[in-house]
Amino acid sequence: xxxxxxxxxxxxxxxxxxxxxxxxxxEKIEKTIKTILTNETGARLKxxxxxxxxxxxxxxxxxxxxxxxxxxxxxxxKIKQTIWEIVKKKGKVDAQFxxxxxxxxxxxxNLCRRCAMYCPFGIDISYMILIVRRICHKLGVxxxxxxxxxxSHSATLNQMWVKDDxxxxxxxxxxxxxxxxxxDLRIPIDQEGAxxxxxxxxxxxxxxxxxIYQAAVIFHSAGVSWTMPATPGWDNSDMxxxxxxxxxxxxxxxxxxxxxxxxxxxxxxxxECGHAFRSVYDVGNRWLGFREPPxxxxxxxxxxxxxxxxxxxxxxxxxxxxxxxxxxxNTVRGAGLHEMIRMIAHETCEKVIEMHPNxxxxxxxxxxxxxxxxxxxxxxxxxxxxxxxxxxLRNVKEQGAETVIAPCHNCHGGxxxxxxxxxxxxxxxxxxxxxxxxxxxxxx
Amino acid sequence: xxxxxxxxxxxxxxxxxxxxxxxxxxxxxxxxxMAKKTDPVVYHFWSLKYALRSIFHWIIPFASENMRKQxxxxxxxxxxxxxxxxxxxxxxxxxxxxxxxxxxxxxxxPDTVADIMTMIVIGxxxxxxxxxxxxxxxxxxxxxxDYVILAIVAAPFITGFWTFHQLPGFRIMGIAHxxxxxxxxxxxxxxxxxxxFFFPFTRGYMGSEFGAVRHARDW
Ligand code: HEM
Ligand code: HEM
Ligand code: SF4
Ligand code: SF4
Ligand code: SF4
Numbered sequence: 001x002x003x004x005x006x007x008x009x010x011x012x013x014x015x016x017x018x019x020x021x022x023x024x025x026x027e028k029i030e031k032t033i034k035t036i037l038t039n040e041t042g043a044r045l046k047x048x049x050x051x052x053x054x055x056x057x058x059x060x061x062x063x064x065x066x067x068x069x070x071x072x073x074x075x076x077x078k079i080k081q082t083i084w085e086i087v088k089k090k091g092k093v094d095a096q097f098x099x100x101x102x103x104x105x106x107x108x109x110n111l112c113r114r115c116a117m118y119c120p121f122g123i124d125i126s127y128m129i130l131i132v133r134r135i136c137h138k139l140g141v142x143x144x145x146x147x148x149x150x151x152s153h154s155a156t157l158n159q160m161w162v163k164d165d166x167x168x169x170x171x172x173x174x175x176x177x178x179x180x181x182x183x184d185l186r187i188p189i190d191q192e193g194a195x196x197x198x199x200x201x202x203x204x205x206x207x208x209x210x211x212i213y214q215a216a217v218i219f220h221s222a223g224v225s226w227t228m229p230a231t232p233g234w235d236n237s238d239m240x241x242x243x244x245x246x247x248x249x250x251x252x253x254x255x256x257x258x259x260x261x262x263x264x265x266x267x268x269x270x271x272e273c274g275h276a277f278r279s280v281y282d283v284g285n286r287w288l289g290f291r292e293p294p295x296x297x298x299x300x301x302x303x304x305x306x307x308x309x310x311x312x313x314x315x316x317x318x319x320x321x322x323x324x325x326x327x328x329x330n331t332v333r334g335a336g337l338h339e340m341i342r343m344i345a346h347e348t349c350e351k352v353i354e355m356h357p358n359x360x361x362x363x364x365x366x367x368x369x370x371x372x373x374x375x376x377x378x379x380x381x382x383x384x385x386x387x388x389x390x391x392x393l394r395n396v397k398e399q400g401a402e403t404v405i406a407p408c409h410n411c412h413g414g415x416x417x418x419x420x421x422x423x424x425x426x427x428x429x430x431x432x433x434x435x436x437x438x439x440x441x442x443x444x
Numbered sequence: 445x446x447x448x449x450x451x452x453x454x455x456x457x458x459x460x461x462x463x464x465x466x467x468x469x470x471x472x473x474x475x476x477x478m479a480k481k482t483d484p485v486v487y488h489f490w491s492l493k494y495a496l497r498s499i500f501h502w503i504i505p506f507a508s509e510n511m512r513k514q515x516x517x518x519x520x521x522x523x524x525x526x527x528x529x530x531x532x533x534x535x536x537x538x539x540x541x542x543x544x545x546x547x548x549x550x551x552x553x554p555d556t557v558a559d560i561m562t563m564i565v566i567g568x569x570x571x572x573x574x575x576x577x578x579x580x581x582x583x584x585x586x587x588x589x590d591y592v593i594l595a596i597v598a599a600p601f602i603t604g605f606w607t608f609h610q611l612p613g614f615r616i617m618g619i620a621h622x623x624x625x626x627x628x629x630x631x632x633x634x635x636x637x638x639x640x641f642f643f644p645f646t647r648g649y650m651g652s653e654f655g656a657v658r659h660a661r662d663w
Contacts, residue, residue: 042482043475051642054590056575056582060513071584080585117662120502120512121643122650282657291488336659360660361509 008128014377016144019103023140024095032138037186041131052076058125064108066388073385074116075125078104084417102141105132107378108385110369111242112190112329117360126369130244137244145375148360149239152202154248157255158235160202168230170205174213180219182442183394185220187212191227193264196298197328198226199256200271201237201409211271212408213437218304221441222312226269233259236270238279242370246287253284260295267296269303272430274330274408281333299331300409304431305340310345316440319349321427323434324393326355326415327362327406336360344404344431348438353401355392363389365406367414382414383421389414390422403427405434445615452622460626467633472641474548491652498651499644501580501663508663517575528562532600532625535559555608564603568596589635596631599624 037045059065059074071077082101085093093101109125119125136142143151152161168189175187188194198219204211219226228234233255240248247393248368257280261269270276277299285293306311325345332338338359344351344391366386371378393404393415404426406417412428419426465545501507511518533539536552541548553561572594577588603621607614631637654662 043479046478046484047475047646049643050636051646053586053637053639054582055637057510057514057517059581060510065581069580072579074584076585077581115652116650117508120508120510120647121639122498122502122647122662124650142529159508257578286485320530333654333660334658357509360662373451 008253011099011103012107012381014103014117014143014374014378016142016147017099019135020102020139020141021095021099024093026094026100029093029095029098029139030091033093033135035085036131036138037087037091037133038415040134043126044124044166045083045087045131048128049055049084052079052123053121055120058115058123059118060117061111062373063366064230064385064390065113066363067385068143068387073108075109075119078109078124078396079128083128086132086135090129090416092339098139098141101132102136102143102208105129105136106143106242106373107374108145110334110364110366110371112292112364112368113333114329115362116442133242133244134246135244142243143374143378146239146370146373147241147378149373150243150245152237153240154245155270157252158202160206162202162205162235164232167205170209171212171228174209177210178213178216179399182217182220185216187216188227190230190263192215192262194227194266195225196227196267196269197260197263197265198228198269199234199236199276201273201276202235203409205228211430211432214432215271217312217436217441218307218432218439220422221439222306222307224312227265229259229263231259232260233263236268236276236280237273238276239370239373239401241279241283242275242373249279249284250287253280253288256260256280256284257288257294264322265295267298268293269298270300272300272407272409273433274334275370275410278330278334280334283412299335299337300339301331301340301344301431304339304435308344308435313435314440315348317438319403319434319438321349321402322351322353322400323349323403323405323429324353324355324360324396326365326404326406326408326411327359328406328411329362329364329368331408332362333360341431343406344435348434349405351400352442353396353399355396363392365389365408365411365414365418365419368408369408372410372413379417380426383417386414389423390418390424393419393426394422397424397426401426402431404428406433407431447618449619449622452619452626455543456626457622460630463630463634466631468638468641471633471638477644486649490649491655494652494655495644495648496651497655498662499647501661502647516571520568520571523564524572527564527568530599531558531561531565532604535604537604553649559605559608562601565601565604566598569594569601572627578624590591593631593635593637596624596628596635602630 056076058076062075065074082104107200109129113126113131115125116122149159167371171187171189178185198342238249238252262405280293280297323345327338366382371382404415406415415428505518505522506512534553536557539549576582600621603617603624605623606617608623650662654660
């Protein structure tokens, strides 16, 4: 058949991809692919490739395809351009092919798994895209910005090159700030035997330290026993899971779980991040050989839900603006927390309007899966490739929604760009923002 | 002509049955064994309850979101798959042959019903063909083999219909019919038509992951 060329194939310049490309030889490509296909894949890949009946029914699942109507961006279209060729040619593909495959795998698929709910066979496209990423990682053809975060992970065990003393400084600084509001508030550092260890992603101390402050106020008000570690292992994020660096992903998860063990806590509660949850709950634990995480992992959505349900935090006045809810794939399609998000929203907000489709069927923000972490070179494409999300938001805005609640850091990044570019003029909030704003706080 | 007929309806038929049954067993067993070695995760996370929950939502018409979004495709594909199984298995002409060879028989369909079912299958194949040619997202992922597979599936129904209605050249068509039926049977295990066996596995695995781990629906 003729090679159809995607509209997207006007390649976007990226230092990581272009330099990686220059180092490739056909022998290296073939050898690397063969090694990965034989050692790391098998029945699943084979069955998925030979069972797919090329029916295209998965197309309507993908926000990228729904946004640009380019068949090359449908889930199966992306698979056709990557893994089918790789399998068919047994690795005898050229450098340009790898360049394009890498761009598809890292920047045109969010691994959001919506297509698995639309394919009649439940073929797992995101699993196959991850194999492509694994190959690209091994070949050293990864987007520059994404690779930088992965590098940071391997050097510092956190995503943002946060130094050990900076980390502790930030916690103490937020504690001081919060003490202006609540005099006896503490951010307990390295407290062995606390009930839980609160873990966050590195962008929190780096750019959004007030989120740690807010969490501290919520925990303090609820009177729970918690701690944050003083050592590396505090960061739960994981760009290595998305870059294809499984070994490094394993190291990160191990450090995270071991930190919990060292602190002798009963569970880990984690901040409002989707991909980090996936990495500890679904992917990283498996790489380390645990069927379930070795220690209970509770996402903030669930933790807040429990605090509200048990009456440990009370709402003083409801959030006045009308809100809408963005369901993050990794905690909704990934963990079924959607009804909890709704319970929290209804408890804390005057009026909630649903976007459609919602819950498991929600469209991804197009930031997830490491796509936003591929940085500025791909930003325009990322925003253009999610006009369907903009339509969805515009629709609820017309019905009066002013605030979007998105309990996920990546979603925030993605939605922020969408709201800005499509001039939607809506506020973006975490659940923690809303709870902090509306709850009863202890008197000074 | 008679010799050809005897050959096609005798030894070749055996060959096709052996390829079909043997091939099917081989494909399933080798997949299951390979998975034990290469993808033990499937065994660790397999959950019968959630596998069945998912499978049911995908074998009942309109029980999944995507089926509701694609009503024409849903109706056609269900009609197609149902007739595809029922028509040949309960066809009077086929049962007669079983009776003659092995003296076994079961209930059969009235001729008009069989005729209608045959036409449904042929019509559905035309629908699939048009989809492949017209819808950009289907066209993009279509390769020659997809047309060949459609032809392999349509052929026994077209030729069977031809023979049954004694249209011109039906004697040759009769032979072509048997041959094409044999080709289809033999092709099932070795082409994408093997989706028939793998459907419960792929769907069931995804259902298990969604149901037991991710606490979410997958339909
Ligand atoms: C799995 C493959 C096969 C399929 C799907 C198939 C299907 C059909 C169909 C649709 C008809 C016509 C029914 C009608 O229009 O009412 C038919 C008739 C017939 N088939 Fe098959 N068939 C298959 C294999 C075979 C084989 C292997 C044989 C012989 C060994 C065979 C022998 C016949 C005969 C003798 C007729 C009747 C023709 C007549 O009445 O003159 N079929 N078949
Ligand atoms: C229980 C067994 C089977 C199941 C669950 C099944 C399921 C499916 C599904 C889910 C599709 C996807 C597209 C659609 O919805 O039409 C499909 C397509 C198809 N099936 Fe099956 N199938 C089965 C058996 C068979 C058999 C035995 C054949 C033929 C020998 C067959 C021939 C086809 C063809 C030709 C298509 C492709 C339509 C196209 O070209 O788009 N199926 N099947
Ligand atoms: S972005 Fe989501 S829906 Fe689109 S192909 Fe990737 S996993 Fe599937
Ligand atoms: S819906 Fe499933 S079978 Fe159909 S093209 Fe997409 S992946 Fe393949
Ligand atoms: S960033 Fe949000 S919407 Fe996008 S994949 Fe992650 S969880 Fe899903």
